[in-house]
Amino acid sequence: MTLDRTPAIGDTPSCVRAERVALAVGVLALLAAVGLGWRDKALFAERYLVVFFFFLSASLGALFFVLVHHVTRAGWSVVVRRLAENVAGVLPLFVLLYLPIALLAGDLYPWAGHAFAEHNPELAAHKASYLNLPFFLTRAFVFLLIWAALGTFFRRLSVRADTGDGSAMAARLRAASPIGLILFGLSITYASFDWLMSLEPAWYSTIFGVTTFAGAVIAGLAVVILLTLRLRSTGALEGVVTAEHDQDLGKLLFGFVVFWTYVAFSEFMLQWYANMPEETVYYQSRMGAAWQSWSVALALGHFVIPFFFLLSRHIKRRPVLLGIGAVWILAAHLLHLYWIVLPALHPEGASLGVLDLLCLLGVGGLFGATVIRLSRGASLVPVRDPFLSESLAFENQ
Template sequence: MSAETETPLGLERLQQRALVVGVVALGACATAGLANPPDFFRAYLIGYLYCLGIALGSLVILMLHYLSGGAWGLVVRRILEAATRTLPLLAVLFLPVWVGVRDVYLWAVPVTPEDDPLRHARAYLNVPFFRVRALIYFGAWLGCAYIFNKWSRERDARPDPNPRRFRLLAGPGLALYGLTVTFAAIDWAMSLEPHWYSTIYPAGFGVGQVLSAFAFGIAAAVGLRRREPFARLVTPANLNDLGNLMLAFVMLWAYMAFSQFLLMWSGNIREEVPWYLAREHGAWAAVAVGLIALHFALPFTLLLSRRVKRDPRLIGAVAVAILLMRLVDLLWLLVPGFHRPGFALRWLDLVAPIGFGGIWLWAFLFELRGRPLVPQNDPAVEEALAHAH
């Protein structure tokens, strides 16, 4: 195997450690869940949505790059492709959410029709239709991921006679993602509090997924940057472009969050205000301030610096920090919707994402090791390598 086609070996130890951490953490959560199944299923949902967000966000960035081009995408393409190939595993790991739906969502608990406060929404909020919609979402996501990865593998084997097909599929693929993730966000996150709704919430949910994927892709690229010939793609200019894109999505996330708050505050509608009241009192208020400072203000300030974006260690640190804050944001969004008194953050809510992250990272590294870090038979890659310095 030549240097140009060498796969990223040497990741076995990290992969094994991720698997051990994942199995031990999720095993501990499952054991605790025997005594309190609702707490287990709710914590599992947090970890699941976090990892699913990275995988789906990776699919979005791939499609954006196929539409727009640019050398920045060559740096993270293999990383993003590997992340999208974890979607079949994530589809299987949705089973606990499928089974535990009545332990997680209030609307799924059977009630008599005359006592049902959600009878006006029962055509949508019912368990059979919830499961049917989940099958549709995964069918769309798996289909897009399969096609793009299949075409990419074919291009590795021989020059692509029809390179425009990536761009032709990317546009409809983005539209399909926007549609499916809107309803998935409503089903799996927003419906935790079924009396509350926001038209901005699903859009913010999707933006958060793309931001997570950018942060993960940058962190992974920085970690792999010493491997040749991949190192010739991880140039200061490409890191600068990736940093600019991550900055754009940090700003877009903040815009979505502030727009939703402003609309709710100005409207002051009885059904909408309690959602924010639950998140702006006690310890959750401190978490909200932390999100403003560490999810927006600090990365925004740092990513304005050209020096930070061009330095692998600095931009890698910012990316890791954003990944951590993405989990904090998910906790802030979901945990108050579990209708526990007070702050009520359980140890399961923290350990389950760690366990799920370990399992997902193991699967990601397995996929990453299966293909060369540098795409083959792509004229853009060959040009970038030729001009790398």
């Protein structure tokens, strides 16, 4: 089975307009967020961190999808791989978007201030060699540059293959993907330790990075699903991506929802059973009166509801229902990030407001504009991939 056309969106007026609108919304919303948060820099930094990591994790999840596609020599996913490459291709943008966090790290992280050292002198001294701003920021930009390099490398070679030797490029990408997976696994783990777990420097969990990884993959899959459905509805991928691919994307999403739950519950159960104060303090603040409703909503929204919703084969094959599931999962992922960050800094409780919306629109607008630009810049499908015919003819058994 072969393509009878090259799927692309090009410079159609609607795409150009969508990119410009997204860019304008992003820039204006970010400027408004900075203006609103100027008087309380710590508040702006914490809300910006949540939104920054939300969109970053979606790009990282898409990058993981691309890496696994190559390392496993998958055939079914060829027709959706370019969409994942475009989402992963946004990663260089996050080097710039991290600058507000870098500038406000001293206001955001408790270990960066004098009060923490005064109240916890032993702990502060013990962790000072790792948790200090120069080393912290150095690690941050190393992680970001690794991700930017991986996202750019895999997309660039894939696009180059559209006009060259597809088999040779596919072999190069397969050879590079195991190294990429190792770099990805180590960097996302330590980034989660640094950016999220260190908000509570007295608490630690060796499995925290795995939970973060699972959330990133869920977010990446959800974004790829939404892009696939949107482009198919416009006719750009009609007859190329089918219900068979929808079902497999839905199965992956369902599987990682279960994996996230397994890891998160195992962490909770083991720390609850051991009942060690330095570990249980993390859950005590989140199960208290101020955050109990958030914890219940997270359990229901991130596992119970999507588990039963995505369990059905028929739902995964229906675009509207699968799209609803993907949007729901993204909302649950955002809730999870708020659940990590806000109780760490406000155990007495906190509420969301206009600043959160502005940060979401700001980073989201820039993220969306970049995805559209990358999608316009090349075919939506790797047209010379050696496994393309297999992907076009793919059917679930």
